[in-house]
Amino acid sequence: MFSKVNKLSRIFNPRNIAVIGATDRPNSVGLGILNNLNANLGNRKVFYVNPFQKQVLGQDCFSKITVIKEEVDLAIIAIPADKVLGAVRECIKKKVSGIIVISSNFGEAGEEGKVLEKQIQKALQNSEVSLIGPNCLGIINTANNLNASFAPLMPKRGNVALLSQSGAMIDSILDRATGENFGFSKIISYGNELNLGLNDFLEFLRNDKETNIIAVYLEAIKDGSRFLKIAKTLSKIKPIIVIKAGRGEAGQKAALTHTGSLSTDYQIYKAVFKQAGVIQVDSIDELLDTVKVLSFCPRCQNGLGILTNGGGLGVLAVDFCEEFGIKMPALTRTTIQTLKQESVLRGCNLTKNPLDILGDALSSRYEAALQSLLIQPDIYGALVLQGVQIVTEPMQNARAIVRVSRHFPNKPVVCCFAGGKLTKEAIEFLEENKIPNYTDPKRAVLAFRNLIIK
């Protein structure tokens, strides 16, 4: 027996790569993969395999992978589905570590494709070769600049691993995240899970030093019991965020029991995520909001101190705290005394959480108040709200918040600078300094909720 997970580390760090179906045909997936691979070669060699062309992009082609003399760690297959089985057999002969099958028209297309998948599975059975896909976008490892995919862009390096059943979802998320201050460690498009599947990748990411957060788009899970087991322990060390698509409730009506008719697949998935400690989100926006806060901030216990320069924003935030079960500890006598000693806070009501430092608050008030709030032991994190009033200094406030939060490395500070043009620059400064900002109190409160360790 060999460990699939060990194989994955070779697949993500290949010395040599062969592209089966290498082509320079404009607008082809094959060319896209070559361009992505060639953009950052490092010490890797890429061999082109194409029996119909002598040269591609000025480099000699091999007629098949077995002709290559040097060892090949990773083979990428991008040829029509009916030719894939033959290519996989050649790869097994060549003793590659891993194969990525980009090609589609397999199980997702119908019966014929399912037969092909079974044949490939059989071919792999007695080999030590692992396979990603088919019907996938490929993989990216930012740590070594490996882009073995046809994604339209290379993401920034960071601590988020993104796994997706759908390749298009990855493209959209990467594009959306381009301007953000968080980045990605691994991108894994796992397609039809013919051989390696979600569970194997989760196991692999458990020990991946580059990855601290795992984001997953999925439609269905293969081997649900194993998923629950893996996710339960993994989510405690690396938060897992899931978008689950497909809420269909069909096929449940004929059930004999109440339980049968009420327990739709979606209900069961929701229960599984809850039990596994997985954060479930509904949209790409929510996914990115969650990834951002987890990427920037430490996790903490339930207890939020709120600071605002406007009553309205504070009340909205409190509403959502109540709705989402977030505790807002009362200010202790010590905290109140500390606040009262600050001359800049004179005239404010310094007894309540949320702490309203009034509409004419300058950055000195923000700084003094935030400092005092975060000293209180049962306040585990802070939400700083800012409406842009005529005297407000967004940039100075941002600087003050960054300064204070540096003294409390274990207490997350989430900001809600609610605004647009007037706050843009300040928000950029906050986020460059890993203080997440949300322009709406609801999103900010939700973000804080996802930091709380249950």
Added chain:
Amino acid sequence: MPILEFEKTKTLLKKYNIPFCETEIFNSSVKALNFAKQIGFPVVLKIHSSKIFHKSEVKGVKLGINNEQEFVKAWNELAKIKDIEGILVQKTAEGVEMVIGMKKDDQFGPVLMFGLGGIFVEVLKDVAFRVGPLNTSEALAMIKEIKGFKLLQGYRNQKGVNINQLAKTIVQVSHLAEKEKNILAIDFNPVIGNPKSVLVVDFRIVV
């Protein structure tokens, strides 16, 4: 999908220490009446039939039978219903009506369901799910998750439910589901709970 027979169901519940309301099935009114006197009035009479799924739709349930005369009248009415295989005599359980269910899912194995009975489950679908097997704290979290949890703690004049006993019952159902491989689905509806006890009143196990 066949339903597990009455006596086998009772044996199974006993095996897993799942408390149920004292119930016997009869074909003779004389023996049935003796049993009713033995467990004490008020009792409940229900038709037993493998062909009828919704007993109340055929008026097959008689509640609150307080004495011998009422018993005989109710028995005679029920005996007229088509397709019945016997009549159940059951002690009257008082308290909050709840539902405990289980379904074996292809992907995740036994999925447990808990909720309040009646309209809460049928109309409002106020239920919680978990994949088994469950421990006590997971069962407690499941119980607390439903919107109607306050009703289980006692509300105004209504008494609450023994939550620990309830959690224990859910845990036991999850063990049963885990170990009895041939069981595909369970419906305990209602399960009636009060501050003293939690009893399965009606059961249907699909094998």
